[in-house]
Amino acid sequence: xxxxxxxxxxxxxxxxxxxxxxxxxxxxxxxxxxxxxxxxxxxxxxxxxxxxxxxxxxxxxxxxxxxxxxxxxxxxxxxxxxxxxxxxxxxxxxxxxxxxxxxxxxxxxxxxxxxxxxxxxxxxxxxxxxxxxxxxxxxxxxxxxxxxxxxxxxxxxxxxxxxxxxxxxxxxxxxxxxxxxxxxxxxxxxxxxxxxxxxxxxxxxxxxxxxxxxxxxxxxxxxxxxxxxxxxxxxxxxxxxxxxxx
Numbered sequence: 364x365x366x367x368x369x370x371x372x373x374x375x376x377x378x379x380x381x382x383x384x385x386x387x388x389x390x391x392x393x394x395x396x397x398x399x400x401x402x403x404x405x406x407x408x409x410x411x412x413x414x415x416x417x418x419x420x421x422x423x424x425x426x427x428x429x430x431x432x433x434x435x436x437x438x439x440x441x442x443x444x445x446x447x448x449x450x451x452x453x454x455x456x457x458x459x460x461x462x463x464x465x466x467x468x469x470x471x472x473x474x475x476x477x478x479x480x481x482x483x484x485x486x487x488x489x490x491x492x493x494x495x496x497x498x499x500x501x502x503x504x505x506x507x508x509x510x511x512x513x514x515x516x517x518x519x520x521x522x523x524x525x526x527x528x529x530x531x532x533x534x535x536x537x538x539x540x541x542x543x544x545x546x547x548x549x550x551x552x553x554x555x556x557x558x559x560x561x562x563x564x565x566x567x568x569x570x571x572x573x574x575x576x577x578x579x580x581x582x583x584x585x586x587x588x589x590x591x592x593x594x595x596x597x598x599x600x601x602x603x604x605x606x607x608x609x
Contacts, residue, residue: 372477375401376581377604378589382562382597389413389467390560390602391421398429399480400436401604402471403488405560407534408455408464416451416467416536423447433475440473440483441543444535451536466536469543470502470558477608480548485533485541489564491572492548493555498573501548505533523565554608555581559588562601566592581605 377394381387389406391414404420406413423443429436455465468486482490487504503509507530508522517525533542555576563572567588575587585605592601 371609372474373399373606373608374581375604375606376585377401377403377602378585379602380589380593380597380600382600383593384596384598385600387414388600389417390562390600391417392558392602392604393421393424394604395425396606399474400424400429400440400471401473401556401558401606402469403558403560403602403604404470404535405468405486405488405562405600405602407466407468407531407536412463412465413467415454416465419447419450420444420467420469420535429473431475433473433479433481436473436475437481437483437545440471444469444483444543445541448535448538448541452539455536466531466534468531468560469535472548472556472558472606474550474608476550477552478550480550482546482548483543485535485543486531487561489557489559489561491557491559491569491576493557493573493576494551494553496573496577498569498576500569501546503544505544506531550608552608555584556604556606556608557588558604558606560600560602562597562599563588563592563603565599566595566597566601576605581607 375396404417406417468488470488471483474480487506507527511517
């Protein structure tokens with residue numbers, strides 16, 4: 364798919380902010396709208412670790428010469444992420460031989476044409492789709508609280524403030540074998556997608572996100588999401604990409 368064709372298929376805007384509490388921004392995002400590739404990565408492990416992990420993911424896919432078909436693109440992306448996973452695991456071993464945390468969540472959307480795309484994710488960064496003013500979460504969090512919710516131990520509302528809400532069960536750099544969840548995604552004209560780190564969903568409910576996504580351009584909507592998160596205290600880094608299928 365040529366850059367000109369892809370650019371006609373979609374328009375997008377990505378923004379990130381350190382927030383009001385964290386000393387560094389461990390989030391990173393990639394907006395390759397002309398090639399039909401977008402991702403958000405939320406690093407884990409603190410300064411000199413989490414920010415390295417998220418940016419390593421972005422850099423690995425930033426210059427990738429994407430193949431024309433969706434299947435080929437997914438193979439390329441997964442190969443690149445496997446290499447990142449290996450590098451992060453190697454880097455996580457300290458001089459004393461002990462392992463420390465260095466990893467990142469990932470939420471990625473790649474499209475082939477106006478009808479078909481694919482999602483890849485690990486962790487609790489999310490992908491939403493707004494269609495006919497109805498917001499649906501397309502990814503399922505790989506987190507401890509999501510496991511509790513699905514087992515009926517806690518409610519969705521209780522999960523928002525549960526002490527285990529920051530425990531991620533899957534991430535790039537967390538295991539020797541990288542386990543990414545994938546799903547095909549049917550596209551329709553006027554679909555609006557949101558890819559975000561949990562710094563957004565920590566402060567905003569889905570109904571509030573839907574209200575903002577129903578208005579304005581991708582740039583206006585992404586800025587409004589960041590602004591409201593900052594108004595709510597922004598205790599974490601926050602990153603969003605808003606994508607319109609034209």
